[in-house]
Amino acid sequence: MAKQKPQLTPIERLLRSDGALCVTFVNTGKRKPLESYDDLLTWATEVGALDASDARRLAVLAAEVPGKATGAARRGRILGARLQRILAALVDGDKPAAEDLKAFNAQLGQAMAARRLDATGTRWVWGTTDGEDFERMLWPVLLSAANILTSADRHLVRQCQSEACDLLFVARGGGKPRRWCSAACCNRRTSRVHYRKKIRPKRQAQAKSRAGAQRTELAGYGADWQPAPAEDKD
Numbered sequence: 723m724a725k726q727k728p729q730l731t732p733i734e735r736l737l738r739s740d741g742a743l744c745v746t747f748v749n750t751g752k753r754k755p756l757e758s759y760d761d762l763l764t765w766a767t768e769v770g771a772l773d774a775s776d777a778r779r780l781a782v783l784a785a786e787v788p789g790k791a792t793g794a795a796r797r798g799r800i801l802g803a804r805l806q807r808i809l810a811a812l813v814d815g816d817k818p819a820a821e822d823l824k825a826f827n828a829q830l831g832q833a834m835a836a837r838r839l840d841a842t843g844t845r846w847v848w849g850t851t852d853g854e855d856f857e858r859m860l861w862p863v864l865l866s867a868a869n870i871l872t873s874a875d876r877h878l879v880r881q882c883q884s885e886a887c888d889l890l891f892v893a894r895g896g897g898k899p900r901r902w903c904s905a906a907c908c909n910r911r912t913s914r915v916h917y918r919k920k921i922r923p924k925r926q927a928q929a930k931s932r933a934g935a936q937r938t939e940l941a942g943y944g945a946d947w948q949p950a951p952a953e954d955k956d
Contacts, residue, residue, distance in 0.1 A: 744867035751802035766859035833861035
């Protein structure tokens with residue numbers, strides 16, 4: 723009987739992934755800002771940054787202490803904007819602003835201090851300390867950002883080249899690095915835009931030129947020219 727793969731904790735899944743949770747967090751803020759603490763809890767649960775049980779417990783605490791929950795949501799939005807600037811600097815080959823790096827390191831220190839090793843049977847796994855920290859769903863985001871910024875994969879962070887998209891992505895995979903966040907969407911959209919702007923006008927100009935040449939050729943035969951009658955076939 724085949725052994726079942728051990729269940730990974732949320733933080734293990736993120737550390738073993740491509741380290742793009744921070745990119746997902748930034749992109750989410752661009753498309754649908756996480757305005758409330760409930761939004762933050764929902765997002766963290768969906769992407770695996772927070773266990774469902776922790777999410778339920780924090781939701782109860784948020785109802786009891788709404789001020790702390792509101793503050794955590796605000797700091798989450800600030801972190802998203804800060805990570806966006808840091809990753810944009812990375813894409814452009816620039817250094818991040820000193821104040822952004824200082825603030826990021828301050829939050830990262832809190833996230834790293836919350837990590838601990840847990841023994842589960844014969845396995846050792848990364849976990850997080852117990853507590854009522856309203857910002858615990860941001861810890862994996864901070865750790866993933868630190869992971870990707872300090873690895874060779876930092877050179878794979880890209881911004882989508884589609885004119886209608888500004889999302890970030892990690893260009894993993896062999897072969898030529900891709901230019902779009904989604905080949906099924908932005909690549910096709912870019913191809914259609916390129917066709918409308920470049921290819922179609924060129925083909926239309928060529929067709930117009932051919933039509934003009936044909937009219938000029940017909941005009942050379944004179945006004946009395948008639949096509950030759952078709953031969954009778956007996």
